[in-house]
Amino acid sequence: MRRVLSGLVLLLAVLAGTTAAAAEPATETVHYTFDGPSPLTDVSGHGHDLTPVSRFGGAFTTVAHNGGQALVFPSPCHAEPCPRIALRAATTTGLNPGRRPLRYGASVRLAADQTTKGENVLQKGFSAQGSQYKLQIDGLAGRPSCVLVDDRRPQIHAAISNVGVADDRWHTLECRRAGSRLSILVDGVTRGRATVPADLSVSNRRPFSLGGKGSYPDNDQFQGILDEVWVRIG
Known part of the structure; x- marks a missing residue:
């Protein structure tokens, strides 16, 4: 009888573990270090080059940073036509978080004379067309913010940092969405929060982009130095 009970306990434990593993959402990541001979490779192994x-x-050019490389984007330009560049991964639904927990971030270096009304660090989707998640740096103070837009309701939800990062020093930026809470962290410290609908879903067929929306004039061009870009879903 004791052996039967022990076997039953073990079977229940295995089944419970299997159920928990099946219920746990898959995690899709993307990670760019910009190091090595192919700086635009997704080193997460998911193929989002x-x-x-x-x-x-x-x-873009490269500069040494933390034993590797970082990307330098075009300098500020005030007379069109200005140099424009964005870096894009192929359109994929794998980087759509839907309603799942979402974290994403980057390391940036931006000088006071490199700020504009809006610079896009990373994004997937557009606020006016479908849905979006985005990390941007706005205004003369260079205040970063995290943006979410639902795939059914066009309202823009933003967690805006209460500190700027345009001081020509490296800063780590991170956006976190969990349920109805959206937060932005600067150098590991929470600097802004926003409440979003708990059922907000980001799902679109747009490419994942760094440094701007595209190469057209109003592309919200990033003008600083960028390193360690990543996204984690689930």
């Missing part, structure tokens, strides 16, 4: 889209001579 980047391809530049550019216009008017827009290009």
Whole structure:
């Protein structure tokens, strides 16, 4: 009898573990370190490699950072046509979080003379067309913010940092969405929060982009240095 009970306990434990594993949502990640001979490779192994889209001579260069490389985007330009460049991964539904928990971030370096009304660090989707998640840096103070837009309701939800990062120093930025809470962290410290609908869902067929929306004039061009970009879903 004791052996039977022990076997039953073991079977229940295995079944419980199997059920928990089946219920746990899959985690899709993307990670760019910009190191090595192929700096636009997704080192997470999920294959979301980047391809530049550019216009008017827009290009990136590399600079040494933390034993590896970081990407330098075009300098500020005040007379059109200006150099434009964005880095895009192929359109994929694998980077759509839906309603699941979502974290994403990057390391940035931005000087005071490199700020604009809006610079996109990373994004998937557009606020006016479908849904979106985005990390941006806005205004003369260079205040970062995290943005979410639902795939059914066009309202923009933003968690805006109460501190700026345009001081020509490296800063880590992170956005976190869990249920109805959206937070932005600067250098590991929560600097802003927003409440979002608990059923807010981000799901679109748009590409994942870094440094801008595209290569057209109003592309919200990022003008600083970028490193360690990542997304974690689930």
